[in-house]
Amino acid sequence: xxxxxxxxxxxxxxxxxxxxxxxxxxxxxxxxxxxxxxxxxxxxxxxxxxxxxxxxxxxxxxxxxxxxxxxxxxxxxxxxxxxxxxxxxxxxxxxxxxxxxxxxxxxxxxxxxxxxxxxxxxxxxxxxxxxxxxxxxxxxxxxxxxxxxxxxxxxxxxxxxxxxxxxxxxxxxxxxxxxxxxxxxxxxxxxxxxxxxxxxxxxxxxxxxxxxxxxxxxxxxxxxxxxxxxxxxxxxxxxxxxxxxxxxxxxxxxxxxxxxxxxxxxxxxxxxxxxxxxxxxxxxxxxxxxxxxxxxxxxxxxxxxxxxxxxxxxxxxxxxxxxxxxxxxxxxxxxxxxxxxxxxxxxxxxxxxxxxxxxxxxxxxxxxxxxxxxxxxxxxxxxxxxxxxxxxxxxxxxxxxxxxxxxxxxxxxxxxxxxxxxxxxxxxxxxxxxxxxxxxxxxxxxxxxxxxxxxxxxxxxxxxxxxxxx
Amino acid sequence: xxxxxxxxxxxxxxxxxxxxxxxxxxxxxxxxxxxxxxxxxxxxxxxxxxxxxxxxxxxxxxxxxxxxxxxxxxxxxxxxxxxxxxxxxxxxxxxxxxxxxxxxxxxxxxxxxxxxxxxxxxxxxxxxxxxxxxxxxxxxxxxxxxxxxxxxxxxxxxxxxxxxxxxxxxxxxxxxxxxxxxxxxxxxxxxxxxxxxxxxxxxxxxxxxxxxxxxxxxxxxxxxxxxxxxxxxxxxxxxxxxxxxxxxxxxxxxxxxxxxxxxxxxxxxxxxxxxxxxxxxxxxxxxxxxxxxxxxxxxxxxxxxx
Numbered sequence: 005x006x007x008x009x010x011x012x013x014x015x016x017x018x019x020x021x022x023x024x025x026x027x028x029x030x031x032x033x034x035x036x037x038x039x040x041x042x043x044x045x046x047x048x049x050x051x052x053x054x055x056x057x058x059x060x061x062x063x064x065x066x067x068x069x070x071x072x073x074x075x076x077x078x079x080x081x082x083x084x085x086x087x088x089x090x091x092x093x094x095x096x097x098x099x100x101x102x103x104x105x106x107x108x109x110x111x112x113x114x115x116x117x118x119x120x121x122x123x124x125x126x127x128x129x130x131x132x133x134x135x136x137x138x139x140x141x142x143x144x145x146x147x148x149x150x151x152x153x154x155x156x157x158x159x160x161x162x163x164x165x166x167x168x169x170x171x172x173x174x175x176x177x178x179x180x181x182x183x184x185x186x187x188x189x190x191x192x193x194x195x196x197x198x199x200x201x202x203x204x205x206x207x208x209x210x211x212x213x214x215x216x217x218x219x220x221x222x223x224x225x226x227x228x229x230x231x232x233x234x235x236x237x238x239x240x241x242x243x244x245x246x247x248x249x250x251x252x253x254x255x256x257x258x259x260x261x262x263x264x265x266x267x268x269x270x271x272x273x274x275x276x277x278x279x280x281x282x283x284x285x286x287x288x289x290x291x292x293x294x295x296x297x298x299x300x301x302x303x304x305x306x307x308x309x310x311x312x313x314x315x316x317x318x319x320x321x322x323x324x325x326x327x328x329x330x331x332x333x334x335x336x337x338x339x340x341x342x343x344x345x346x347x348x349x350x351x352x353x354x355x356x357x358x359x360x361x362x363x364x365x366x367x368x369x370x371x372x373x374x375x376x377x378x379x380x381x382x383x384x385x386x387x388x389x390x391x392x393x394x395x396x397x398x399x400x401x402x403x404x405x406x407x408x409x410x411x412x413x414x415x416x417x418x419x420x421x422x423x424x425x426x427x428x429x430x431x432x433x434x435x436x437x438x439x440x441x442x443x444x445x446x447x448x449x450x451x452x453x454x455x456x457x458x459x460x461x462x463x464x465x466x467x468x469x470x471x472x473x474x
Numbered sequence: 475x476x477x478x479x480x481x482x483x484x485x486x487x488x489x490x491x492x493x494x495x496x497x498x499x500x501x502x503x504x505x506x507x508x509x510x511x512x513x514x515x516x517x518x519x520x521x522x523x524x525x526x527x528x529x530x531x532x533x534x535x536x537x538x539x540x541x542x543x544x545x546x547x548x549x550x551x552x553x554x555x556x557x558x559x560x561x562x563x564x565x566x567x568x569x570x571x572x573x574x575x576x577x578x579x580x581x582x583x584x585x586x587x588x589x590x591x592x593x594x595x596x597x598x599x600x601x602x603x604x605x606x607x608x609x610x611x612x613x614x615x616x617x618x619x620x621x622x623x624x625x626x627x628x629x630x631x632x633x634x635x636x637x638x639x640x641x642x643x644x645x646x647x648x649x650x651x652x653x654x655x656x657x658x659x660x661x662x663x664x665x666x667x668x669x670x671x672x673x674x675x676x677x678x679x680x681x682x683x684x685x686x687x688x689x690x691x692x693x694x695x696x697x698x699x700x701x702x703x704x705x706x707x708x709x710x711x712x713x714x715x716x717x718x719x720x721x722x723x724x725x726x727x728x729x730x731x732x733x734x735x736x737x738x739x740x741x742x743x744x745x746x747x748x749x750x751x752x753x754x755x756x757x758x759x760x761x762x763x764x765x766x767x768x769x770x771x772x773x774x775x776x777x778x779x780x
Contacts, residue, residue, distance in 0.1 A: 207573075468562075
């Protein structure tokens, strides 16, 4: 009942104050125009007051209903025990509290604001907690299982943790940002996959990056394992750049060209990958089978240059076409190898209708050509290796994605060897942070009998919303 | 080495040529959603050019970021977002990639439109993913209350006046006119819904709290047990029982949600299932905020009156 009286008095006070704030008599010296303006203002004021009263009346009615409810409950429940009555009244209490919480934004009125009213970042709805200054930490877990595989495959019919990736990122200052990704890969010691600072204060679409980063080679070298379109990297990447791709310490400049379509050029210079594949536990003396890499570590420290030019055009509202060109080159200067380079072209068609949040179709094809020029070898002065893949990926709805991939690549290890592979992928997406992929590969190498394998991957992410790559 | 040198020279020359051709016309404002676009267009009139990132009918939580947006952002004079983590999945990385420092969060020409809004459903306690995809800063769908739209217009007007002082008079004028238009429409909407004060509805996602709060309606429950989480059949049975107890007549869902669950729920309870837009432009004939709200209010009135 208290509240009821409060509302009545509040309403009357507001009414009276509205009357009091009206200037009583207009000055004779005012022009008609000004008078009209004042009249309009007063009318608006009056309207606001009546709105307020209307709203309060509604609240009043609501409260009255509740009181009625309560009294019917109480009178009907003469036989109920004391405890349930208390429970009832607490319920009503929380309800009223909730309503107080649901108070609306105050009507700002028709008078325009001053420029000084614009919120600065400091006054915006920041929580102001010290913990906001902690960097974002994200952990990606890629659990896996494999059935079947190549005759010499050590992962045949096993479970494993394909990779655990720890990502840490935060702004350094208003124009600099730092990110680091520590990878715990299967069978290998942990390594810094990426750790770089990005400076965007140059303006004009220029960005500078320094540190260890995945080189912008082709469409997929910069993509982390968990974000790949299939469980494994395509053959042309794994055969020429190693299982996990290339990441090197250096600097990179990217430039968003001011043309009518999206066009970005990236150039980086870095020190050559210092190979981690000399296994630390190789002390048994046996020579471990070493993975081929086009850009191996060398004593001469010749830099690796990478240039990528990416262009994207909207074919219509739902469809985009992306064309990428890559060239990477480095002097090697080893006993037999003079220079290595890799050139590539990739084409991606993406369809994503606006009215369906989840539906998406992607078709991507990419060709990579590796070129090695030799020295001190009598019969030959160079060799070229080629590899390509083409895949389609179709997300049907919130939960399912289907994919198909076909690829071919020349083997860098087996003379005139060629590997062909066909893959089918089914992905079940629980939500953004939890998905399961099943992939079936049919491998057809020219140098041995064909074999099949089935891969399973459980992709789990904890941490804040990660950056979505387009 | 010769090749890479040549390439660098080529890129450098492209840079020099293209930076000369950059033209400038009006104030380029990039906004994330259509409600913001409606406000900026009305306040700024012909002084501004508005680019909206969220396409018509797109769920603002999930936007497939197209690199072509980076072009608009690169030449933008200002960027306005809804805030309260609505665009968290895509706007930050988009702004980072665009490299236009002045419109990045924390800088002068970036605006979060939620300033001055009384935010509802701010979670208390620890927010982790056991709550589903909960918004840690509170419910971001505040533009469904006309009062909040007036406040947004006010914040945006102040912002535009700060970054473009020469246009102050036009912005002031635009603000007052927009305020009056919204205010008049609001009276109409309130009058139409007044007979149904206290009526309960069920919504798919927790999107409509600002709307129901403003118009004196009640939300009896959501189809999603937690934001972004699909319901189990036991949870649906529970919801049906609640709906029958509270005499719910209407189920409201946004266009992008599964149609099968609300349809079967409507069949089981005899409710009317309404697909209502939460942004202008989601369905034909609702390209302005007022048209969209007209549509929503009329649909609700006709469903509740049965």
